[in-house]
Amino acid sequence: MRPPQRRLASDRHGSVAILVALGATFLMGAGAVGVDLGLVVYAKRRAQGAVDIAAMLAAADTGRADALARRSLADNGYGSTATVTVAPGSYAGNAKVAPASRFQAGTTPTNAVRVGLRTDVPVHFARLVGLPRSVPVQVTGTAANARFAAFSIGSGTAALDAGIANAVLGAMLGTRISLSVMDYNALLTTRIDTFGVLDALAPSLGLQAATYADIVAANASVGQITAALRVTAQGTPGAGAAAAAVGNLLSALPNAGAMIPVARIADLGDASALSPPRGTAGPQVGLMDLVSGIAAMANGQNQVSIDLGATVPGLLGTRLTLAVGERRQSSSFVQPGTANATISTAQTRLLIETTLTAPLGLGTVSLPIYAEVARASATLRSVACPWTAASMRQVTLDAQPGLLTLAIANVPRSSIAVGAASPDLGRGAPLITLPLLTVQGTARATVASPWAQTLTFSDDDIARHVVRGVSTTGMARSLTGSLIQGMSLSIDGLLPPPLLGPLLSATLSGVAPALDLVLDTTLRTLGIRVGYADVTVDGTLCNQAVLVQ
Structure with a gap:
């Protein structure tokens, strides 16, 4: 076994x-x-x-x-x-x-x-x-809030002299414009949706189904953008007169005009991070600001020469020589602390050359007035959103007017260029030049605000688009009047200075209101108010916080 x-x-x-x-x-x-x-x-x-x-x-x-x-x-x-x-x-x-x-x-x-x-x-x-016995679990979540505000810095809503405004805009657009005072009033008092402008612009660019980001990345002609402004104004309640004014402007354009980056006219700002869908309500921006912005972009930084002739009462003739730097007046939707949270008006140089009748039958007086306006700026500081039924919107901004230099001096037209060296303002301007008499004058004034001032806009202010402003120190009621009163005269000839000096000063002071009109209207047409920073909140975007990662 x-x-x-x-x-x-x-x-x-x-x-x-x-x-x-x-x-x-x-x-x-x-x-x-x-x-x-x-x-x-x-x-x-x-x-x-x-x-x-x-x-x-x-x-x-x-x-x-x-x-x-x-x-x-x-x-x-x-x-x-x-x-x-x-x-x-x-x-x-x-x-x-x-x-x-x-x-x-x-x-x-x-x-x-x-x-x-x-x-x-x-x-x-x-x-x-x-x-x-146990397994560790580790997770993270990231969310961002959506508190945006859109604001503009510009010229307020005061009426414009139609003749001077037509000349300035026409020269920058390369055409003749004949808008009326009522047209300009309609443009100044009308606000349109900038995202609506992008929607109206998309078909002419062949971007019907594109996103807002695609549209703002494109270039469009002056004619295309102006047509989009008209379409948007036509769809805005109570903006019929403004739409007609833009239509008159569009019909005056000889051709499509220069190509302009769309982002320089209507941008998404910081809200681009949210990729807003087509049809989203955007900031409500002044139509006149958009029109002047188109003209400035079309002209670039080229010098503009405008002959107003004898259209200004009290003056025998007036010529403007103008140079405007690139400007950005409206912010679109931005957040405090970002690179887009500060906007500014344009740096501008302007030479006003006028002639008027001299006293004592001495022929004519030539009076050149040089103005240089530094950028006025505004910065978004905070946005409070209505998270509860009891809370209200509130937007806080810091605003600072630009430095203004005003002078009577012998300034050559060639020096009117943004970025060029500042002209010598110490050279006497030849006011009267006769065989036996020469009169020269010099004057200079500077008004400035040394610090920014804080502006707070309530929910009601935002809803009604209230304009709030800050002003520079040393502002006088008549800028050119103050300049003329402080002018130093150099008289060389047969007439004694004690006799001619007071007469000439009185004659020049008499046309100060006309000179203020030319200066103020020219700059307001470009969205600049002399010595002031006028700020408006164009809207807020207060979405609930969203997950981003």
Whole structure:
């Protein structure tokens, strides 16, 4: 007989049961691990949802971000057992920036919050096969708020002298314009939706189905943009007269005109990060500001020469030589602290050369007045949105008028160019030149505001587009009148200075109102008010906080 050991080794009875038992053990172990893995995945999804809610609540009020986020997580079951981090910072939705780099913790403007959560999920079966008793779960959520304001800095709504305004706009557009005073009043008192202008412009650019970002990245002709202004005005309640005025302007254009970047007329501003859909309501901007902006962009920084002839009462003749720097008067929707949060008017140089009748029958007096206006600026400081029924909108801005230099001097026309060296204002201007008599005059005045002034716009101010302004120090009621009164005269000839000087000063002072009219209307047509910064809030965009990462 064989030994028992050898018989056992060769016995095959019951082998299937053994294999089934071993296989069942592995299958049950894998099933147990699968159950635990499902629990972990579910726990992570639940934690992600809680973190996203906490991030949106915190981003809605970044000043209380930490408290709001922790309370929200505690309400959802993540209390003392979880590790929570709350990091306010800034989010820039720039497509050129990698998504992972768009949020920067601890930077300004504080418009976003990133919430992190780390917790342990207990497992039940996996520990039976030697795995840890719990699995760590870590999730983050980032949300950004949408508090935007749009504002403009410009010339206010005072009436314009139609003759001077027509001459200035016509010269910059290369055509003759004959708008009436009523036309200009309609343009000055009408506001249109800038996003509506983009919608109206899209068909002529072949971009009917394009996004706003595609439209603002395109170039359009003066004629195309003007036609879009008319279409938008036609769809604006109560803007029939303004639409007719833009139509008259459009019919005066000899051709399509120069190509202009659309973004320089109507931009998305910081709201481009939200990719607003077509049909979104945009900022309500003054129609006259858009018209003058088109003219300035069409002309570039070229010198403009305008002969007004004898159209200004009290003056025998007037010639304007003008140079306007690139300007940006409206902000579109922007957020405080961003690069787009500051806008400015144009740097402008203007030479007014007039002639008038001299006293004592001495022929004519030639009077040159040089004006140089530095940029006035406005900066968005804060936007308060109505998160509850009881709260109201409020926008705060800092505004500063531009430095104004006014002079009577011998200034050559060639020096009227933005960016060129400032002309010598110490050279006497030849007022009267006769064989036996020469009179020269010099004067200079500067008005400036040494600091910015804060302006606050209430919900009612925003709804009614109230214009608020700040003024420079040293402003006189008549700028040119004050300049003439302080003029130094140099008289060389037969007539004694004590006799001619007072007569000449009285004659020049008499035409000061006419000179103020020329100066003020010319600059207002370009969106600049001498010595003032007129600011209007064009609208706000107050969306709930949204997840961005």
